Amino acid sequence: NAGVMQNPRHLVRRRGQEARLRCSPMKGHSHVYWYRQLPEEGLKFMVYLQKENIIDESGMPKERFSAEFPKEGPSILRIQQVVRGDSAAYFCASSTDYNSPLHFGNGTRLTVT
Amino acid sequence: GIQVEQSPPDLILQEGANSTLRCNFSDSVNNLQWFHQNPWGQLINLFYIPSGTKQNGRLSATTVATERYSLLYISSSQTTDSGVYFCAVERTSGTYKYIFGTGTRLKVLA
Numbered sequence: 001n002a003g004v005m006q007n008p009r010h011l012v013r014r015r016g017q018e019a020r021l022r023c024s025p026m027k028g029h030s031h032v033y034w035y036r037q038l039p040e041e042g043l044k045f046m047v048y049l050q051k052e053n054i055i056d057e058s059g060m061p062k063e064r065f066s067a068e069f070p071k072e073g074p075s076i077l078r079i080q081q082v083v084r085g086d087s088a089a090y091f092c093a094s095s096t097d098y099n100s101p102l103h104f105g106n107g108t109r110l111t112v113t
Numbered sequence: 114g115i116q117v118e119q120s121p122p123d124l125i126l127q128e129g130a131n132s133t134l135r136c137n138f139s140d141s142v143n144n145l146q147w148f149h150q151n152p153w154g155q156l157i158n159l160f161y162i163p164s165g166t167k168q169n170g171r172l173s174a175t176t177v178a179t180e181r182y183s184l185l186y187i188s189s190s191q192t193t194d195s196g197v198y199f200c201a202v203e204r205t206s207g208t209y210k211y212i213f214g215t216g217t218r219l220k221v222l223a
Contacts, residue, residue: 033210042199043213056208089154098209101146101161102201107154 002027004094004105005074012111013082021077021108025094032075033102034060034067037089049075082112115140115204117214125220126190134185134217136200144203145176146211147185151196159185159198190221 005024013019025032030051035043045059049069060067064082069075079086089109093102116139126132136145147159160167160174162183167174171190176183183200197218201211 031209035213042216043201045210045212048208048210056210059210091156093211099143099203101144101158102211103158104148104156107156109154 004029004092004103006090006092006105006108008108009106010109010111012113014113015083016081019079019082019086019110021079021090021092021110022074023077023092023094023105024074025092026103029094029096029103031095031097031100032069033093033095034075034077035091035093037091037107039088043091046077079110082110084112086110087112115142115202115212117200117202117212119198119200119214119217121217122215123218123220125222128190128192128221128223130190130221131186131188132190132219134187134198134219136183136185136202136214138181138183138200138202138214140181141205142178142181142202143205143209144211145178145183146201147174147183148199148201149194149196150199150216156199187219190219192221192223195219195221 034046047060047067048056064080066078089107091107093104144163149157162176171188173186197216200214
């Protein structure tokens with residue numbers, strides 16, 4: 001059973017460009033979470049999605065950031081007009097249901113130059 | 114929101130030593146997990162432990178939900194145990210998201 005797949009592993013963008021991060025949950029998992037980790041810091045919750053629904057986006061900046069988890073295909077975290085402060089590791093996790101453990105992908109390291 | 118504090122923030126051990134890491138949380142929780150983030154940045158599941166005690170090899174964990182803390186025990190530490198240890202909790206009230214603790218950075222010396 002394949003784990004949570006994130007791509008790309010590394011992404012370099014210039015200021016002002018768009019970044020698209022993809023996450024394919026584990027087979028049978030319908031709940032997806034995105035977290036951001038700044039260098040030398042902990043993981044900060046961004047958004048929690050189920051298929052076609054955003055359940056909780058309280059940790060996501062109001063501007064430039066959006067997330068989706070369509071009926072078919074991976075979950076996408078989109079960052080428009082990136083700035084240097086967006087440089088971080090972005091982790092995706094999935095679970096089968098409420099009250100279930102999280103399983104994490106290996107993350108996408110975003111560098112904004 | 115819920116506060117999740119871990120102690121100690123940093124820990125240096127000699128190979129073979131034992132250690133106890135603590136996770137305190139400020140509100141009632143449904144679920145709790147322990148993770149190890151290795152030096153390559155990967156997050157490894159250690160325990161899913163809303164309550165009680167579990168053991169896996171040299172590692173064990175105990176959660177006392179009524180007193181709002183969890184402990185992670187590492188025995189006979191090895192250099193491969195180095196990295197950052199996080200606990201993450203899911204509040205009883207809320208939308209089932211997990212909030213991460215501040216982490217304990219462990220370095221095991223050969």
